[in-house]
Structure formats: structure tokens, C-alpha cells
Amino acid sequence: MRIAITRQVSRSFESCQLTHLARQPIDLELARRQHAGYEHILALLGCEILQLPEQADLPDAVFVEDTAIVLDELAVIARPGSKSRRPEVRSVLDTLRQYRTVLPVEAPGTLDGGDILSIGKQVFAGLSSRTNRRAVDQLVRMLKPFGYQVIPVTFTGCLHLKSAVTQVGPELLLLNRLWIDAAVFKGFKVVEVDPAEPLAANALLLDQTVVFPREYPATKDRLEAAGCRVQAVEVSEIGKAEGGVTCCSLIFKP
Numbered sequence: 001m002r003i004a005i006t007r008q009v010s011r012s013f014e015s016c017q018l019t020h021l022a023r024q025p026i027d028l029e030l031a032r033r034q035h036a037g038y039e040h041i042l043a044l045l046g047c048e049i050l051q052l053p054e055q056a057d058l059p060d061a062v063f064v065e066d067t068a069i070v071l072d073e074l075a076v077i078a079r080p081g082s083k084s085r086r087p088e089v090r091s092v093l094d095t096l097r098q099y100r101t102v103l104p105v106e107a108p109g110t111l112d113g114g115d116i117l118s119i120g121k122q123v124f125a126g127l128s129s130r131t132n133r134r135a136v137d138q139l140v141r142m143l144k145p146f147g148y149q150v151i152p153v154t155f156t157g158c159l160h161l162k163s164a165v166t167q168v169g170p171e172l173l174l175l176n177r178l179w180i181d182a183a184v185f186k187g188f189k190v191v192e193v194d195p196a197e198p199l200a201a202n203a204l205l206l207d208q209t210v211v212f213p214r215e216y217p218a219t220k221d222r223l224e225a226a227g228c229r230v231q232a233v234e235v236s237e238i239g240k241a242e243g244g245v246t247c248c249s250l251i252f253k254p
């Protein structure tokens with residue numbers, strides 16, 4: 001059994017932060033229905049959903065992934081690179097404390113969970129407009145006693161590391177090679193996103209299933225051709241806020 005921490009989409013969602021995308025109207029009710037559909041899929045795949053209360057005045061609070069990194073041995077509490085998102089952290093911290101020892105990233109470090117891709121004992125840490133070298137240095141020190149290797153990674157063109165690359169199989173990655181160099185990921189095979197779907201690299205692997213946006217059918221075909229079992233979810237409104245399927249949950253074994 002796994003726990004998936006999620007959070008209701010805020011009523012102020014339309015005022016979300018945008019870095020690489022142009023602002024488009026967001027249908028809040030549709031966003032909430034899609035979010036409920038996402039939670040439903042996670043539940044079908046064996047997660048117990050622990051939905052945190054809405055944070056009405058924090059537009060991006062649905063993106064709980066950015067507030068922490070949860071590993072088997074501990075949880076690292078993030079210090080989001082965007083100052084206005086820092087108030088999102090407290091309630092996640094209080095929840096995670098029930099399951100893990102928690103260690104905070106401290107100033108001047110800044111880190112968004114969306115920049116962290118952990119695969120086994122390898123922790124790829126994206127250096128981005130949100131995550132700085134000082135935080136990654138802290139991560140190295142925090143995780144070394146538990147045998148993790150933290151690997152700093154650079155990328156361009158998107159907000160977070162996991163907008164450019166995610167894990168879709170035991171040794172398989174889904175990646176947009178215009179944004180990140182696959183050579184960093186030694187020993188992994190790679191599925192590239194369809195060139196017409198540059199935003200399609202964010203997928204959520206849960207056991208043997210890849211939870212993946214219905215909005216990117218050509219990349220879905222590529223995943224299936226590579227042998228992945230894909231479970232489609234509708235996340236068009238979440239996408240307009242520059243979020244994806246990993247961003248809306250923190251999943252871990254209790």
C-alpha cells in the first residue's frame with residue numbers, strides 16, 4: 001500500500017505562476033474534476049489518498065510535489081524557489097512528520113521537488129530557476145549517510161527537471177532531448193517525446209503502470225511501443241498552470 005498526498009485545486013488557481021507558458025483561461029470546475037479523476041486513478045492503482053485541505057489564497061498549492069522529497073528513510077522538506085509558494089510547505093511538513101524523519105532545506109538554499117528525480121539510490125537534482133546549487137549541496141550532505149548519490153543536472157527550456165525527463169520503467173526514461181542531454185542518465189534506455197508534444201515528458205510511474213496525460217497521444221503510442229502499460233488521465237487544465245502528473249502528488253510507502 002502507498003499513500004498519495006494530494007491537495008484540492010485552489011479557487012485562485014487561475015492566478016498560478018507561469019514561467020514558460022502563456023496564460024490561458026482555466027476552467028476551475030473542470031480542473032477540479034480532472035484532479036478528482038487523477039486521484040481516482042491513483043486510488044485504483046493502490047494508493048490511499050490523503051487529500052490536504054484547499055489553500056484558497058495559494059494558487060499553486062495543488063502542486064504538492066514541489067514541497068518535499070519523500071524517500072524510504074526520510075523526507076526532505078523543500079524551500080520553494082518562488083517565495084510566494086513557501087507557505088504551502090507547512091501543512092505538508094506536518095503530515096509527513098507522521099511517517100518520516102524530516103530534514104529541511106535551509107536558506108540560502110532553494111529547492112522545488114519537481115526538480116528531483118530519484119531512481120533507486122540515484123537522486124538526479126535539476127539546477128533551475130527554482131533549485132540552486134546551495135540546496136543541492138545540502139541534499140548531498142543529508143542523503144549521503146543513507147547511501148544516495150546526488151547527481152546535479154542542467155537543462156533548459158522548461159520549469160522543472162521532471163518537465164524534461166521522468167522514469168517510465170525500471171531502466172527506462174521518457175525525455176525531451178531538446179531540453180536535456182540523455183547522456184547524463186548512464187545505463188538507462190530512453191523513449192523520446194513526440195516532437196509535436198514537447199510538454200509530454202512528465203509521466204508518473206506507479207509500480208508497472210505509467211499514469212500519463214491523455215493530451216499527448218503520439219507520445220503515449222511511443223510509450224506503448226516501448227512496452228509500457230499506460231493509464232491515461234485528463235489534465236488539460238493542470239497543464240495550463242505548467243503542472244503535470246507528477247506534480248499533483250507525493251507518493252510513498254507508509
Ligand code: CIR
Nearest residue numbers: 016017063114241242243247
Ligand atoms: C509553478 O510555477 O510553480 C506552478 N505554476 C507549476 C508547478 C508545477 N510543479 C511541478 O512541475 N512539480
